[in-house]
Amino acid sequence: MATLRSRHVTVSEASRPVLPRHAKLRFDETRHRWVILAPERVLAPDDIAVEILQLCDGVRNVAAIIDSLAAKYVAVRELIGADVIAMLQDLADKGFLTEARENTA
Amino acid sequence: MSPILTDPPPLAADPSDGVAILEQRGSTAETFGIPLAVLAELTHRCPLQCPYCSNPLELERASSELTTAEWKKVLSELAEIGVLQIHFSGGEPTARKDLVELVQHASDVGLYSNLITSAVLLTRDRLAALAEAGLCHVQISFQGNEPVVADRVAGLKDAHRKKIEVAHWTRELDLPLTVNAVMHRQNLHQLGDIIEMAVELDADRLEVANVQYYGWALKNRAALMPTLQQIEDTTAIVEAAQKRLKGILAIDYVIPDYYALRPKKCMGGWGRQFFNISPTGKVLPCHAAETITGLDFESVRGNHSIAWIWQNSEAFNRYRGTGWMPEPCQSCDYKEIDFGGCRCQAFALTGDAGNTDPACALSPLHEQIFKLAETEASGDTSRFIYRNFSGGTPEPDDAQDA
Numbered sequence: 001m002a003t004l005r006s007r008h009v010t011v012s013e014a015s016r017p018v019l020p021r022h023a024k025l026r027f028d029e030t031r032h033r034w035v036i037l038a039p040e041r042v043l044a045p046d047d048i049a050v051e052i053l054q055l056c057d058g059v060r061n062v063a064a065i066i067d068s069l070a071a072k073y074v075a076v077r078e079l080i081g082a083d084v085i086a087m088l089q090d091l092a093d094k095g096f097l098t099e100a101r102e103n104t105a
Numbered sequence: 106m107s108p109i110l111t112d113p114p115p116l117a118a119d120p121s122d123g124v125a126i127l128e129q130r131g132s133t134a135e136t137f138g139i140p141l142a143v144l145a146e147l148t149h150r151c152p153l154q155c156p157y158c159s160n161p162l163e164l165e166r167a168s169s170e171l172t173t174a175e176w177k178k179v180l181s182e183l184a185e186i187g188v189l190q191i192h193f194s195g196g197e198p199t200a201r202k203d204l205v206e207l208v209q210h211a212s213d214v215g216l217y218s219n220l221i222t223s224a225v226l227l228t229r230d231r232l233a234a235l236a237e238a239g240l241c242h243v244q245i246s247f248q249g250n251e252p253v254v255a256d257r258v259a260g261l262k263d264a265h266r267k268k269i270e271v272a273h274w275t276r277e278l279d280l281p282l283t284v285n286a287v288m289h290r291q292n293l294h295q296l297g298d299i300i301e302m303a304v305e306l307d308a309d310r311l312e313v314a315n316v317q318y319y320g321w322a323l324k325n326r327a328a329l330m331p332t333l334q335q336i337e338d339t340t341a342i343v344e345a346a347q348k349r350l351k352g353i354l355a356i357d358y359v360i361p362d363y364y365a366l367r368p369k370k371c372m373g374g375w376g377r378q379f380f381n382i383s384p385t386g387k388v389l390p391c392h393a394a395e396t397i398t399g400l401d402f403e404s405v406r407g408n409h410s411i412a413w414i415w416q417n418s419e420a421f422n423r424y425r426g427t428g429w430m431p432e433p434c435q436s437c438d439y440k441e442i443d444f445g446g447c448r449c450q451a452f453a454l455t456g457d458a459g460n461t462d463p464a465c466a467l468s469p470l471h472e473q474i475f476k477l478a479e480t481e482a483s484g485d486t487s488r489f490i491y492r493n494f495s496g497g498t499p500e501p502d503d504a505q506d507a
Binding site for chain 1: 138139141142186187189190192215217219241242244279280281283309310352353355
């Protein structure tokens with residue numbers, strides 16, 4: 001079937017990650033913290049994860065996300081780059097992150 | 106003693122458990138804070154007649170169901186007090202003509218919506234309308250991996266084919282899909298094929314849920330109870346599939362607790378992190394809670410807010426926390442791990458919801474329950490009593506060989 005697609009996303013610097021429509025990053029006003037709403041689950045990402053996820057708009061690629069974080073925190077790009085990719089890969093493996101596709105319209 | 110089928114649950118909270126993390130931070134979602142998710146049983150009407158249905162034996166009629174306006178008010182109130190997710194369930198939620206409107210309202214007030222459905226009433230247009238209204242996730246129940254067994258269990262011809270069709274539409278519409286497979290003695294031999302079916306359907310998640318014995322399932326226990334051998338085989342099949350399908354299909358597994366050593370942490374503990382709303386608006390600590398006689402449940406149609414009912418009503422506080430516990434629970438190291446198991450099961454099997462769940466090896470009744478399960482599993486009862494509004498109908502004589 002044409003609609004079947006692989007769920008395996010391999011995150012690299014060229015990836016343009018985005019949350020799939022069923023994973024929603026939202027500020028929970030009652031509990032005063034960010035949550036990811038997913039099928040029958042509520043995840044509680046930490047502050048760094050939230051900051052990275054807010055940059056996952058399907059337009060920026062991972063390289064640009066790393067650049068932006070390295071500049072903001074005056075950090076060594078190589079060091080945080082590996083952490084960012086590992087975190088995004090973990091979320092992708094759990095199905096809470098996908099990749100924006102080229103001109104699918 | 107019964108064999109050890111499950112390891113004792115870990116004493117530390119699972120770090121991926123959102124509830125645990127939120128509770129650690131001492132936020133308002135701490136113990137007895139408003140649940141993150143609520144189950145809305147929109148109706149008890151259902152075209153299927155599954156003999157293990159979790160609805161009460163006394164089903165609510167359509168005329169007494171909450172109206173569209175009442176459900177909308179409930180959804181708004183839930184969002185306002187901090188509920189994040191709503192599960193639209195039943196009965197069959199798509200039997201409600203206003204489902205698209207209710208899903209849209211859930212989206213409008215910011216609730217993440219899950220649809221828990223038998224799928225047989227859905228058309229592609231209606232599913233597309235639900236997606237358009239903001240539905241976030243679809244869970245479809247399956248009774249087997251092929252029509253002969255599946256349609257017999259469901260008590261509805263052509264049900265299986267229809268479910269497969271709707272599962273394809275779900276993925277075509279880019280909605281995440283959970284396959285829910287309710288397992289028992291008469292379909293456990295299909296588990297391997299059901300796992301393959303879930304992969305072929307491009308499901309995200311598979312719930313392998315052994316029947317839990319309340320309500321209709323309790324009535325049909327002798328026809329449903331698996332053998333110990335089946336459970337051991339099942340556990341091996343599930344564990345192998347979980348490894349093999351990592352990253353492709355997540356598999357959740359619920360064992361039948363008559364064969365367990367420790368009871369399940371039912372509902373995460375009574376009145377601790379879950380409630381559901383019945384078709385007529387009763388606010389219940391679990392969907393089987395009405396099987397416990399002698400408890401009065403408040404309704405959203407009464408004078409109290411949902412938050413008040415959750416925090417203050419007698420039914421929620423009766424078995425909340427650990428203060429109500431008798432021995433052997435009271436001095437048990439696991440009392441805040443499993444909260445004494447399941448109140449409905451304690452009531453069904455001992456006549457007192459305040460007793461230790463006999464699924465626990467420390468219950469004086471555990472041995473007896475275990476033997477009962479073994480005896481029923483090896484018995485020759487295979488005829489179902491189908492769930493319906495007239496108190497149940499025995500399966501015709503010639504149908505069981507199907």
